[in-house]
Amino acid sequence: MAGYLIRRFFLMLVTLFGISVLVFVMLRLVPGNIADILFDAAGLIDTADKAKLEHDLGIDRPIIVQYGNWVNGLAHGDLGYSYVSEKPALQEIAPRIPITAKLAGLALLFSVAFGVPLGVISAVRQNSALDYVLRVISLSGLSMPAFWLGLLILMACVAWFGTIPIYTDPPKGFWNTLYLYSIPAAAVGFRSSALVMRLTRSSMLEVLRQDYIRTARAKGASLRNVNYHHALRNALLPVVTVIGIEAAFLMGGLIVTETVFNIPGVARFLVEAIRWRDYPIVQNLVMFIAVVAVGMNFLIDVLYAVLDPRIRLSG
Amino acid sequence: MASIDLAPPPAAAVDRAESIWSKLRYYAASHPLGVIGAIIMLVFVFAAAFAPWLTGYDPIGTNPRVALSPPSALHVFGADAMGRDIYARIVYGARISLAVGLGSTFLGSVFGVALGLASGYIGGWVDLVIQRIVDVLQAVPLLVLALVMAASLGPALDNTIVAIAIPLIPYTARVIRSNTLALREQPFVEAARAVGMSEFRIAVRHVLPNTIAPLIVIMTAQLGAAILTEASLSFLGLGVPEPHPSWGRMLSESAAEYVRTAPWLVIFPGVAISLAVFGTNLFGDALRDILDPRLRD
Numbered sequence: 001m002a003g004y005l006i007r008r009f010f011l012m013l014v015t016l017f018g019i020s021v022l023v024f025v026m027l028r029l030v031p032g033n034i035a036d037i038l039f040d041a042a043g044l045i046d047t048a049d050k051a052k053l054e055h056d057l058g059i060d061r062p063i064i065v066q067y068g069n070w071v072n073g074l075a076h077g078d079l080g081y082s083y084v085s086e087k088p089a090l091q092e093i094a095p096r097i098p099i100t101a102k103l104a105g106l107a108l109l110f111s112v113a114f115g116v117p118l119g120v121i122s123a124v125r126q127n128s129a130l131d132y133v134l135r136v137i138s139l140s141g142l143s144m145p146a147f148w149l150g151l152l153i154l155m156a157c158v159a160w161f162g163t164i165p166i167y168t169d170p171p172k173g174f175w176n177t178l179y180l181y182s183i184p185a186a187a188v189g190f191r192s193s194a195l196v197m198r199l200t201r202s203s204m205l206e207v208l209r210q211d212y213i214r215t216a217r218a219k220g221a222s223l224r225n226v227n228y229h230h231a232l233r234n235a236l237l238p239v240v241t242v243i244g245i246e247a248a249f250l251m252g253g254l255i256v257t258e259t260v261f262n263i264p265g266v267a268r269f270l271v272e273a274i275r276w277r278d279y280p281i282v283q284n285l286v287m288f289i290a291v292v293a294v295g296m297n298f299l300i301d302v303l304y305a306v307l308d309p310r311i312r313l314s315g
Numbered sequence: 316m317a318s319i320d321l322a323p324p325p326a327a328a329v330d331r332a333e334s335i336w337s338k339l340r341y342y343a344a345s346h347p348l349g350v351i352g353a354i355i356m357l358v359f360v361f362a363a364a365f366a367p368w369l370t371g372y373d374p375i376g377t378n379p380r381v382a383l384s385p386p387s388a389l390h391v392f393g394a395d396a397m398g399r400d401i402y403a404r405i406v407y408g409a410r411i412s413l414a415v416g417l418g419s420t421f422l423g424s425v426f427g428v429a430l431g432l433a434s435g436y437i438g439g440w441v442d443l444v445i446q447r448i449v450d451v452l453q454a455v456p457l458l459v460l461a462l463v464m465a466a467s468l469g470p471a472l473d474n475t476i477v478a479i480a481i482p483l484i485p486y487t488a489r490v491i492r493s494n495t496l497a498l499r500e501q502p503f504v505e506a507a508r509a510v511g512m513s514e515f516r517i518a519v520r521h522v523l524p525n526t527i528a529p530l531i532v533i534m535t536a537q538l539g540a541a542i543l544t545e546a547s548l549s550f551l552g553l554g555v556p557e558p559h560p561s562w563g564r565m566l567s568e569s570a571a572e573y574v575r576t577a578p579w580l581v582i583f584p585g586v587a588i589s590l591a592v593f594g595t596n597l598f599g600d601a602l603r604d605i606l607d608p609r610l611r612d
């Protein structure tokens with residue numbers, strides 16, 4: 001197992017290096033940098049001023065030097081300065097992380113709490129009316145854009161309560177926080193629960209088809225016992241992997257949902273930074289998101305190796 | 316007599332045609348949800364193809380006098396803040412959605428198949444390098460990668476297609492690679508090699524056609540994802556630019572504000588996106604059941 005995990009860890013580092021190069025190069029292919037935007041906005045045309053600004057921001061140097069400076073800074077915990085606010089990028093990004101983390105955690109909780117049991121029920125009663133209804137609901141959940149679901153929820157709030165639970169000031173107290181976060185978390189989590197449900201269902205169906213399930217039934221074990229003791233235990237293993245896939249899947253939902261609900265988390269910040277061509281923020285944020293996604297997948301590989309004797313004993 | 320031997324009996328041809336139809340009927344009967352999906356997809360293709368005949372309004376023509384007017388006999392889905400007919404914009408928007416959806420799915424598949432086939436068939440260091448590229452593309456969440464790509468390419472219809480196609484590449488490449496790895500060991504590949512066929516020709520003429528079934532399954536699934544991603548990009552203002560009537564863009568500008576004052580601006584474009592993607596997903600699910608033998612009972 002150690003050999004397997006060391007190999008996975010090494011591959012993870014290679015992937016992260018690749019992402020850093022990709023993002024860095026992509027952002028610099030852009031026609032028009034921050035200096036152009038600021039000058040267009042202010043209506044200035046003095047090329048000397050513009051050259052000075054470019055020099056101050058360091059964007060007149062060769063791309064390899066810029067990349068080297070960035071990676072060197074990352075190693076020392078220095079993420080550079082935001083072009084827009086002129087504050088250290090770390091100071092801009094760090095306070096937004098807990099906001100998104102809370103939202104993502106609640107959404108994940110929502111998706112597992114609904115997705116796993118409904119997926120199991122759907123598989124156990126395959127091709128029943130209930131199975132069809134659950135499948136259509138989960139498929140429609142995957143078909144709805146997360147931002148539209150958010151807008152529909154806002155609409156329902158207007159109709160029923162006359163107000164919109166939109167984020168204006170940081171919430172105070174546990175219940176207030178839970179109230180403000182749970183609605184957008186439900187908007188993100190609904191889509192994820194649809195994904196979890198489908199994967200749980202197919203994983204459960206796969207297991208129910210196995211010989212040892214037939215053996216258990218033949219030996220006279222009750223249907224209930226077979227379904228929930230023999231099958232569910234084995235079906236849940238692949239579902240663990242889903243949480244890794246979810247890290248990436250949730251991010252897409254968070255980006256648009258934070259925008260709809262006006263939540264000042266990292267996901268919305270990424271969109272703002274992209275609009276402003278705030279390179280230091282964008283490249284560090286994408287790197288952060290990639291580290292979280294790749295790190296999650298690595299942790300799940302570890303977890304899987306621990307849980308599944310086939311991997312634990314073979315590697 | 317010789318001519319009779321060479322020409323296939325006409326009756327056989329009829330039999331074959333009948334068997335295709337009976338097969339289709341059989342699949343349709345066993346996958347009612349897939350049929351519903353196919354019908355929904357056809358409706359959207361029809362709307363895209365015959366948009367000018369389905370509405371008398373110009374999707375980009377503004378009319379300040381009807382600005383924000385609610386649904387009525389004149390404007391069945393109402394009008395937006397610039398007085399543009401919502402129904403006309405949705406009908407013409409099907410063109411944008413389909414163009415971006417099909418365009419990016421196709422582009423992503425071309426690169427995904429090329430990379431997957433090369434990776435699986437050649438193997439060795441080519442496989443190693445391609446798999447690391449695939450790892451990198453797969454590690455960044457789809458919408459994040461599409462956002463950064465869209466921003467770096469600039470707002471335009473073709474750039475949006477490219478920006479969505481690139482995050483779709485890794486999955487296709489992975490599946491085609493694993494299929495190729497299995498096909499490479501098949502006796503017919505060895506037979507082709509024995510008769511002196513070049514490796515490139517074997518890969519393209521013998522291995523590639525056998526990956527079509529999984530490819531079709533992937534492409535239908537990705538079509539839905541591509542339509543959704545286009546809507547998200549345009550909603551964030553980084554996708555298809557004005558004056559194109561994009562469904563996602565119709566929801567973007569101050570949509571949260573219209574939730575209170577003009578809900579029809581929010582409801583109809585969202586229904587269009589969801590229905591189109593829902594139809595694709597239903598159809599894709601049925602197709603996967605039929606084409607993917609691993610899932611067959």
